[in-house]
Amino acid sequence: MxxxxxxxxxxxxxxxxxxxxxxxxxxxxxxxxxxxxxxxxxxxxxxxxxxxxxxxxxxxxxxxxxxxxxxxxxxxxxxxxxxxxxxxxxxxxxxxxxxxxxxxxxxxxxxxxxxxxxxxxxxxxxxxxxxxxxxxxxxxxxxxxxxxxxxxxxxxxxxxxxxxxxxxxxxxxxxxxxxxxxxxxxxxxxxxxxxxxxxxxxxxxxxxxxxxxxxxxxxxxxxxxxxxxxxxxQQQHLALFNELEDYDELMARIAPTVNPETERFLDFAGLRPGQKVLELGCGTGRMTLNVGLYRRVLPGGRVVATDPSTNMLARAGSKARELGAANVEFLRSPAENLPFSDGAFDATVGMVFLHFTDAPRAVREAVRVTKPGGTVALGVAIRSDAAMMPVLPVWFEPIFALARSRGMAPTGVGNRPGEAAQLLREAGCVAVHTVPVQVPVVAVDPVSFVRWALQGPGFFQEVLEPLPYAERLRLVGELQEAGREICRRATLEERTWLWPGEYVRGSAPGPD
Ligand SMILES: C[S@@+](CC[C@H](N)C(=O)[O-])C[C@H]1O[C@@H](n2cnc3c(N)ncnc32)[C@H](O)[C@@H]1O
Structure with a gap:
């Protein structure tokens, strides 16, 4: 017995x-x-x-x-x-x-x-x-x-x-x-x-x-x-990115100006030919390859691009081969623990990845691996409860209701305003400079928007976390279904979200 x-x-x-x-x-x-x-x-x-x-x-x-x-x-x-x-x-x-x-x-x-x-x-x-x-x-x-x-x-x-x-x-x-x-x-x-x-x-x-x-x-x-x-x-975010087969297409659909905006970020970072540049959270290599970071350091320079998502990197690798971008190396690594020696890079950059990381650790690492006087530049999504897409409060009410019932702030995804600049200063950077930006995010159709919202930036994941598995799936279906009518009736303006961001740049500290 x-x-x-x-x-x-x-x-x-x-x-x-x-x-x-x-x-x-x-x-x-x-x-x-x-x-x-x-x-x-x-x-x-x-x-x-x-x-x-x-x-x-x-x-x-x-x-x-x-x-x-x-x-x-x-x-x-x-x-x-x-x-x-x-x-x-x-x-x-x-x-x-x-x-x-x-x-x-x-x-x-x-x-x-x-x-x-x-x-x-x-x-x-x-x-x-x-x-x-x-x-x-x-x-x-x-x-x-x-x-x-x-x-x-x-x-x-x-x-x-x-x-x-x-x-x-x-x-x-x-x-x-x-x-x-x-x-x-x-x-x-x-x-x-x-x-x-x-x-x-x-x-x-x-x-x-x-x-x-x-x-x-x-x-x-x-x-x-x-x-x-x-x-x-964190695992959930990674699994979502690993499974986001069509990240580039989804981004182009949801945020049509994101590539020109990313070019402006690269101007802001002030990269020069011949430099050895590290990119953090590179994903599918959208900034590295599509927006042409790798070309900016030519002739003579090279880019090491890192991300923890194996699948995103696999896609980046095949794009690089197609383009013949021989001066780029992709490497799997989270930003919080970089496999490089101190001062190994002339500049370190990264776009909308910081809010997925343990930000203080990631920024300390970015500064550590950048040579004294070198640039650390980050494109940061800002957590904001204001100025959201006009139709979102009605459309995503089930999520907002859940958030309210748990006393959570419902709308934020991203870092706090000024957080990245503060972290750069705390890590010893000087000449820290911030420029506010806005990137329009458009709900062109309900299916891609809900996928992007819940899968892309992992938006609302914290709210979904305590739900039973079947309930999460049901909610995604419900939001996509509700969005059909909303997207049919609302104007493009009402379906647009001016997503706030910051470009932040600083110089890595010199030797004492
Ligand atoms: C919104 S995507 C941005 C990708 C790319 N930078 C771009 O602008 O297209 C966020 C990326 O952050 C990556 N990420 C998640 N956790 C991370 C971590 N701990 N360290 C660095 N990157 C991380 C994801 O794998 C994903 O590729």
Whole structure:
């Protein structure tokens, strides 16, 4: 018999609830989550949400074999005084390994397709991590417990109640799950976080208890403090860019003046022939190639263009080959951690990427790799609640309502006005100069605008983040549908948003 069933329910409930509270209150838990993130041992339900049949049969076989071994090792020994069921552990290790493998595929290849190599890599990564952790397998299982409770309870909090069958199959919040969430439901019910109510209109329904709501809030705070929620958001932005197949076309449609505007930015940056220039957040190489950054440094100069999105870079690379732009090198790197020595470049530039980064770190890195007296120039999107597209308050009301209900500022995407200049000064730059700009963004048609708004700049992603998976998809569909009528009736002017921005330039500090 399963040890869980041998334990008396009341006693087990107390032990488990005490264990959870201990975890939630112990500062070591946030550190443990940070260590897992650093080691790439991740439980990312958003990325997982984009998996369809993305695993090859060979990859699945590798994962299944490892799940069997890990479950046998973990059974009866993960938590002190409480035995998780074998079934719970099997699902947990399956989900964890899948998530780690997808994360790797996403980072290395820019796709979410997992082959045997990524699967074996995930198993190795988890084993190495666990071997270095004093409490071994209890760390990833604890991570799984916390993240999935956040997801499960969050969905219930959103819907109010859910038919038990839908909860068990994750219909609305984790539809990709191959097995069922029965064990997770049982565990939550045992702790008094969930209750099954019968009858309700849809049959037997699951609801979140007041205690469940309290725990959800505690977990949310822990995931926020540990950086897990911010990390998740960053992954989501990256996944969106990785999957934005037609970025250049979408930009040309939505922001028709963006290329001439970017030329003005390059004038502002004052680049000269012969210089060695670093570009950050280059994406598909729109500024690098289409707008001609690479030509500005000829003859003799060269450009190293970086971005963390493998897929965007792949597109940039093929454009460069077509153009014969031999003085450009594309390299995968986030702006916060650049693989270059101090002062390696004459100038460092970047366009509308800063708000996706940890801005203080990214600016410090940009200044570090620029030679003393060299230019650092940034094109920055500015977060502004004012002067938005006239039709947007009505069109995007479901999103604004959600934002209001959570006390969030609904419209901002971008950096604060003056933020980039301040960061440049803090990093030691002198002669910092800012020019305000406006770039018109037009809702030419509802489908491309909603895609751009939610996928391009990742606009509103923070508002969508706590929604269950199916709800996010439904909302995108609803916005596109509502936009049909709005785009038919409203004038082009009413569908135009003068997006505020800043061009900011400074000189990297000289030697003391
Ligand atoms: C709106 S696109 C801009 C691309 C390009 N600069 C342009 O103007 O067309 C934002 C880019 O920022 C990149 N990005 C996301 N996170 C980043 C990070 N941590 N460091 C640098 N770039 C990042 C995305 O991959 C994406 O290519």
């Amino acid at each position: 399963d040890p869980m069933h041998r334990q008396g329910a009341g006693e087990a409930r107390e032990r488990l609830a005490a264990l959870l509270q201990e975890r939630l209150r112990d500062p070591a838990t946030a550190q443990m989550i940070r260590r897992s993130l650093d080691a790439g041992v991740v439980m990312d339900t958003w990325l997982a949400g984009q998996r369809e049949e993305n695993f090859t049969p060979e990859a699945l076989a590798v994962i299944e074999e490892a799940v069997g071994i890990l479950t046998a090792q973990a059974y009866g020994s993960v938590f002190p005084n409480y035995h998780l069921s074998e079934r719970y552990l099997t699902v947990a290790f399956h989900e964890l390994l899948s998530s780690i493998a997808m994360f790797q595929a996403h980072r290395e290849k820019g796709t979410l397709e997992v082959g045997e190599g990524e699967a074996a890599g995930a198993v190795e990564r988890l084993r190495a991590f666990v071997a270095a952790e004093p409490t071994g397998l209890s760390v990833p299982v604890g991570l799984y417990w916390l993240v999935t409770s956040y997801e499960n309870y969050g969905a219930l909090a959103h819907y109010g109640r859910m038919p038990e069958e839908d909860f068990r199959f994750g219909t609305f919040h984790r539809p990709w799950i191959k097995s069922t969430l029965t064990e997770e439901m049982n565990l939550a019910r045992l702790m008094g976080h969930l209750e099954t109510r019968y009858p309700c209109p849809e049959g037997q329904c699951v609801i979140l208890t007041p205690e469940g709501r309290r725990v959800l809030e505690q977990i949310r705070r822990l995931l926020e403090d540990s950086g897990e929620l911010a990390w998740r958001m």
